[in-house]
Amino acid sequence: MRTDTARPVRLADYRVPDYLIDKVDLVVRLDRHETLVRARLAMHPNPKGNAGAPLLLDGDGLNGKLVAIDGAVPAADSFRIGPDQLELFEPTRQPFPARPTSMISPHHSWPGVTG
Numbered sequence: 001m002r003t004d005t006a007r008p009v010r011l012a013d014y015r016v017p018d019y020l021i022d023k024v025d026l027v028v029r030l031d032r033h034e035t036l037v038r039a040r041l042a043m044h045p046n047p048k049g050n051a052g053a054p055l056l057l058d059g060d061g062l063n064g065k066l067v068a069i070d071g072a073v074p075a076a077d078s079f080r081i082g083p084d085q086l087e088l089f090e091p092t093r094q095p096f097p098a099r100p101t102s103m104i105s106p107h108h109s110w111p112g113v114t115g
Contacts, residue, residue, distance in 0.1 A: 023040075035105075045094075
């Protein structure tokens, strides 16, 4: 759960994204204790972005279970899954499908949510 105060996003801080998402498919299996979220993202590197930049996908209160890139699970030392972000250190420079899978526990992630 996030406890920090959100910082304002200023136009002066904007930069183009390093990766673009063309399509998003979600499968959500609701449960009062743990909700499974499977995403399928059709992605490609942004030609105007930083070549070789890590891929960062933000979240909030996630329990990352698995990530597949281009149909394969990457080596354990090539990515990091945390409660607020998935980071893939060296993604391909070609279009690729990313498939992150997470569990969300509403009772733990967002106090006040009741089942």
